[in-house]
Amino acid sequence: MYMALVFALIMDLLKGALKSLRINQQDVLQLRRRESLSKYKYVPLPSDKSIRLFEFHPVNTGKRDIDLEMSIHSLEEAPSFECLSYMWGNPTFAFSRLTAQSNKEYGTNVEITISGGALLVARNLHDALKVLRRRTGCHATTHYYWVDAICIDQENIAERGQQVAIMDNIYCTARNTTVWVGPEDEFTKDAVMLIRDIGKIPLSRHGEVSPQHFNTEQDSTLKRLGCKPQSHKRWLGLIALLNRPYFSRVWIVQEILLSNAVLLVCGKHEVPWALLSNTISFLLTSGWYRSIGVLSFRELPFIVANPGVYKSMLEDKSLDIGMTVVQLETARTGMAQVGHLILFRHLLEAFRPSDASDARDKIYALIGLAWKERPPFSTHPDVLVPDYSLDTREVFIKTARLMFLGYGDLKYLCHVEDRSIRKMKGLPSWVPDYSVRLRPIPFYLLSSSGPRKYYSASKGLPFTLGNSTLLAPQLHVLGFRLSRIKSMARFKSLFTDDAPAVWELDPAWYKVCTFAANITTLQKRTLPP
Ligand SMILES: *[C@@H]1O[C@H](CO)[C@@H](O)[C@H](O)[C@H]1NC(C)=O
Numbered sequence: 001m002y003m004a005l006v007f008a009l010i011m012d013l014l015k016g017a018l019k020s021l022r023i024n025q026q027d028v029l030q031l032r033r034r035e036s037l038s039k040y041k042y043v044p045l046p047s048d049k050s051i052r053l054f055e056f057h058p059v060n061t062g063k064r065d066i067d068l069e070m071s072i073h074s075l076e077e078a079p080s081f082e083c084l085s086y087m088w089g090n091p092t093f094a095f096s097r098l099t100a101q102s103n104k105e106y107g108t109n110v111e112i113t114i115s116g117g118a119l120l121v122a123r124n125l126h127d128a129l130k131v132l133r134r135r136t137g138c139h140a141t142t143h144y145y146w147v148d149a150i151c152i153d154q155e156n157i158a159e160r161g162q163q164v165a166i167m168d169n170i171y172c173t174a175r176n177t178t179v180w181v182g183p184e185d186e187f188t189k190d191a192v193m194l195i196r197d198i199g200k201i202p203l204s205r206h207g208e209v210s211p212q213h214f215n216t217e218q219d220s221t222l223k224r225l226g227c228k229p230q231s232h233k234r235w236l237g238l239i240a241l242l243n244r245p246y247f248s249r250v251w252i253v254q255e256i257l258l259s260n261a262v263l264l265v266c267g268k269h270e271v272p273w274a275l276l277s278n279t280i281s282f283l284l285t286s287g288w289y290r291s292i293g294v295l296s297f298r299e300l301p302f303i304v305a306n307p308g309v310y311k312s313m314l315e316d317k318s319l320d321i322g323m324t325v326v327q328l329e330t331a332r333t334g335m336a337q338v339g340h341l342i343l344f345r346h347l348l349e350a351f352r353p354s355d356a357s358d359a360r361d362k363i364y365a366l367i368g369l370a371w372k373e374r375p376p377f378s379t380h381p382d383v384l385v386p387d388y389s390l391d392t393r394e395v396f397i398k399t400a401r402l403m404f405l406g407y408g409d410l411k412y413l414c415h416v417e418d419r420s421i422r423k424m425k426g427l428p429s430w431v432p433d434y435s436v437r438l439r440p441i442p443f444y445l446l447s448s449s450g451p452r453k454y455y456s457a458s459k460g461l462p463f464t465l466g467n468s469t470l471l472a473p474q475l476h477v478l479g480f481r482l483s484r485i486k487s488m489a490r491f492k493s494l495f496t497d498d499a500p501a502v503w504e505l506d507p508a509w510y511k512v513c514t515f516a517a518n519i520t521t522l523q524k525r526t527l528p529p
């Protein structure tokens with residue numbers, strides 16, 4: 001009896017213990033979630049052809065909601081992998097309802113686990129990883145991924161430069177690339193429906209449309225091409241999508257143009273990039289892109305009467321489909337036609353308005369796409385390479401000097417913007433400040449149709465450059481004195497971004513022009529051979 005009692009007591013105690021053990025287990029699990037993991041330690045890459053790839057743990061170990069396993073491979077023998085294209089900061093469109101709160105939210109970092117260690121990633125990357133995991137969910141086989149912020153040890157300056165230098169190769173090698181432009185907003189559906197419709201118009205029929213069809217017979221034109229009519233709100237939706245900060249990043253140029261297949265993901269919507277590409281190409285060929293801006297829609301009676309979700313966006317008259325994506329598609333067409341990469345000079349011009357959080361990347365992000373058989377790469381091989389131990393000023397000086405040396409002329413001086421908009425301190429006057437836009441637009445870029453043959457400031461005069469080092473702040477050139485500047489023409493309105501480019505030509509410009517026309521005569525008379 002006594003024994004039985006003791007036994008029951010023991011059993012009771014045991015049960016209690018088991019119960020508390022179960023509770024403890026949950027506590028432990030929660031504790032472990034909160035417990036600080038030690039920081040993930042990058043294993044050094046064995047060679048400059050090595051990359052890191054990660055995969056999602058098949059079973060989440062429960063410590064953090066994103067749980068990855070890292071491995072090292074040589075790029076040439078790497079297993080099939082996918083890339084991600086995204087931005088580090090806040091990806092929301094300035095006029096969407098998501099924006100109000102999001103700056104603070106996107107400024108925070110989230111901890112993920114990699115091979116048992118902890119790594120802090122930007123909030124937007126965390127969102128993108130969840131999308132990749134969602135897509136991985138439907139595959140039984142292992143899926144490898146390459147993502148810059150995770151696969152490159154950001155604290156290792158040497159590795160960063162070296163990995164950025166092979167990034168073109170990484171995107172070319174990847175099977176495909178997911179573009180994450182951020183969460184869905186109130187405009188996304190309109191944009192996606194339009195891209196799905198317009199993007200299906202065959203390339204061969206883009207030429208059948210002319211610019212005025214947009215305003216006068218848009219519906220019947222689209223119908224003739226086998227496409228449903230598109231409401232004005234859908235066009236506004238496209239503007240809203242293309243004005244997401246993602247599209248202004250300079251890195252996307254390489255990421256998109258070099259990838260084998262690209263999928264655009266916005267919230268739950270997925271659209272093949274090829275459809276967007278075809279949409280833009282249609283707008284370019286038809287000339288419709290010039291009509292697609294807030295300015296041309298905001299006064300339409302039915303928009304005024306019922307602006308719907310577009311109300312606040314319609315206030316910003318300057319919103320249009322944006323230049324980066326237009327330049328990107330132009331570059332793609334150009335590359336396809338000529339069968340090689342793009343002149344570095346053209347890349348620097350075309351993507352000057354794009355943004356980079358690190359201003360050095362305004363140069364480095366474009367190297368991968370540059371045609372290496374032309375200057376400055378053909379004349380100075382292996383000199384212009386990503387090197388994050390140089391500061392921004394040095395990178396800009398070195399690039400400018402290499403452009404002068406490589407091309408053997410001073411045309412590159414056109415890339416220098418007006419003094420009033422320069423931001424960088426201590427940059428020599430002859431070096432373009434790539435952290436700001438190029439204003440005024442150089443003469444030789446203004447002749448939009450036909451070759452740029454009307455511009456020839458030096459008339460092909462020989463050019464000599466002193467032998468200073470690449471990073472020297474002075475540019476020694478040989479020149480001759482023509483005359484003194486007596487007065488300057490007003491040209492102010494061209495420098496402001498928001499005002500329409502009105503040419504306020506001052507009479508002094510006519511003198512400049514006749515003077516220029518006289519230079520040939522002058523040259524014969526006064527110049528040394
Ligand atoms: C990339 O290709 C794989 C294999 O064909 C496919 O499963 C995956 O969905 C593709 N991903 C993207 C982003 O297109």
Ligand SMILES: *[C@@H]1O[C@H](CO)[C@@H](O)[C@H](O)[C@H]1NC(C)=O
Binds near residue numbers: 466467468
């Ligand atoms: C070029 O460099 C050499 C050797 O450093 C020097 O003697 C010469 O004066 C330099 N020439 C110019 C034009 O700077």
Ligand SMILES: *[C@@H]1O[C@H](CO)[C@@H](O)[C@H](O)[C@H]1NC(C)=O
Binds near residue numbers: 511514515518521
């Ligand atoms: C152009 O040349 C002509 C003849 O040499 C001269 O009369 C005229 O003043 C010149 N114009 C300018 C603006 O230099």
